[in-house]
Amino acid sequence: MTEFFADIPKLAYQADATDEFAFRHYNPDEVILGRRMEDHLRFAVCYWHSFAWPGGDPFGGQTFKRPWFGETMDHARLKADTAFEMFRILGVPFFCFHDADVRPEGGSFAETTRNLEEITEYFAAKMEAGGPKLLWGTANLFSNRRFMAGAATNPDPDIFAYAAATVKTCMDTTHRLDGANYVLWGGREGYETLLNTDLRREMEQMGRFLSMVVDYKHKIGFKGTILVEPKPQEPTKHQYDYDVATCYGFLQRFGLEKEVKLNIEQGHAILAGHSFEHELALAASLGVLGSIDMNRNDYQCGWDTDHFPNSVPEVALAYYEILRAGGFTTGGTNFDAKLRRQSLDPEDLILAHAGAMDVCARGLKAAAAMLEDGKLEAARAARYAGWDRPEAQAMLASDLESIAADVEARGLDPQPVSGRQERLENLVNRFF
Numbered sequence: 195m196t197e198f199f200a201d202i203p204k205l206a207y208q209a210d211a212t213d214e215f216a217f218r219h220y221n222p223d224e225v226i227l228g229r230r231m232e233d234h235l236r237f238a239v240c241y242w243h244s245f246a247w248p249g250g251d252p253f254g255g256q257t258f259k260r261p262w263f264g265e266t267m268d269h270a271r272l273k274a275d276t277a278f279e280m281f282r283i284l285g286v287p288f289f290c291f292h293d294a295d296v297r298p299e300g301g302s303f304a305e306t307t308r309n310l311e312e313i314t315e316y317f318a319a320k321m322e323a324g325g326p327k328l329l330w331g332t333a334n335l336f337s338n339r340r341f342m343a344g345a346a347t348n349p350d351p352d353i354f355a356y357a358a359a360t361v362k363t364c365m366d367t368t369h370r371l372d373g374a375n376y377v378l379w380g381g382r383e384g385y386e387t388l389l390n391t392d393l394r395r396e397m398e399q400m401g402r403f404l405s406m407v408v409d410y411k412h413k414i415g416f417k418g419t420i421l422v423e424p425k426p427q428e429p430t431k432h433q434y435d436y437d438v439a440t441c442y443g444f445l446q447r448f449g450l451e452k453e454v455k456l457n458i459e460q461g462h463a464i465l466a467g468h469s470f471e472h473e474l475a476l477a478a479s480l481g482v483l484g485s486i487d488m489n490r491n492d493y494q495c496g497w498d499t500d501h502f503p504n505s506v507p508e509v510a511l512a513y514y515e516i517l518r519a520g521g522f523t524t525g526g527t528n529f530d531a532k533l534r535r536q537s538l539d540p541e542d543l544i545l546a547h548a549g550a551m552d553v554c555a556r557g558l559k560a561a562a563a564m565l566e567d568g569k570l571e572a573a574r575a576a577r578y579a580g581w582d583r584p585e586a587q588a589m590l591a592s593d594l595e596s597i598a599a600d601v602e603a604r605g606l607d608p609q610p611v612s613g614r615q616e617r618l619e620n621l622v623n624r625f626f
């Protein structure tokens with residue numbers, strides 16, 4: 195037991211709770227569409243925002259004072275004790291971390307790796323003692339100054355080497371902890387100015403890097419999914435993994451579209467000029483929907499502010515796409531979300547997650563009800579019904595000349611039909 199969360203009870207589901215410290219909607223054992231709610235949502239707490247981020251913004255530094263802040267192994271263990279305490283209070287089934295979140299950087303690559311291995315064993319013991327599982331591990335290839343010009347895409351081959359070696363250690367760690375996935379987010383894999391950038395080289399380096407990751411996964415027998423996380427920009431001006439469509443084209447180019455899936459983040463979708471549900475639906479249609487980072491941005495300020503989600507309709511439309519795609523397999527709902535820098539108290543950290551879990555639970559229930567009701571899917575099916583006719587399918591195997599002859603022979607004069615958007619929006623609104 196650590197002091198930090200002393201006096202905070204373990205949260206439980208209580209629909210009519212009057213106290214703040216309860217779930218009103220997240221009921222892990224409730225069965226929805228034949229699956230327990232916990233197994234649908236597969237919540238994960240992220241280590242970086244909750245335990246490593248000091249509360250800074252571009253105009254000011256640290257606001258949080260945490261007893262585990264510091265660059266020693268003792269600090270790292272205290273951080274782990276506190277983190278696992280929070281996982282227990284929330285009852286989350288998973289967590290996620292970067293190497294840099296959990297261990298101090300050593301004086302050499304070898305020492306840094308030893309620190310990571312030591313904390314990995316510390317985690318393993320806690321996980322065996324009933325702690326949550328690992329949804330994914332990842333390498334932080336963007337904070338240290340050595341990565342300022344990129345990791346895999348760096349103009350310096352020694353930095354590529356350092357990044358590759360670091361990813362190897364993080365994959366080993368993730369494998370040791372039986373992670374369900376391994377994530378690559380290319381925070382610095384992009385450019386600041388085209389004036390000093392060789393796009394062709396950088397993309398080729400990135401493709402080779404990802405191929406090596408996939409090869410190593412098979413070599414060590416890691417059974418989890420390799421996930422790439424799209425983001426259009428920030429910290430770089432332009433990031434190569436811009437959005438789902440861009441990532442898919444990249445994967446295809448390097449023959450990796452059957453090996454790698456995507457970890458789609460709400461805030462990143464918005465930064466790319468899309469909606470979250472657009473990115474999810476597109477990934478599902480391409481067969482690369484892997485996992486989600488759940489958060490939201492401040493819609494006025496245009497940054498990746500990583501707020502906790504709080505809009506049930508938005509979340510419901512996202513889970514609707516996930517349910518339509520058959521639900522998560524190895525993926526889950528990782529809260530890539532952080533407190534506002536004025537939210538200083540331990541209670542803030544717990545209740546931010548509790549509220550977000552309830553929002554997701556409400557969204558999931560609404561999405562499941564929409565699917566069960568079936569009217570939306572029936573309307574979609576009716577809209578495309580013409581394509582179910584054998585002649586329509588045969589046309590796709592035909593050619594322009596034959597189609598033109600057929601149009602003439604049938605005297606075709608097709609009339610448009612209503613898309614009924616407002617009626618569908620009314621239908622959807624009944625579920626929130």
Ligand code: XLS
Binds near residue numbers: 292377425487498530
């Ligand atoms: C940053 C990303 C990052 C990844 C993991 O914007 O969302 O947190 O999820 O490296």
Ligand code: NI
Binds near residue numbers: 379423459487530
């Ligand atoms: Ni993320």
Ligand code: NI
Binds near residue numbers: 459500
């Ligand atoms: Ni993000």
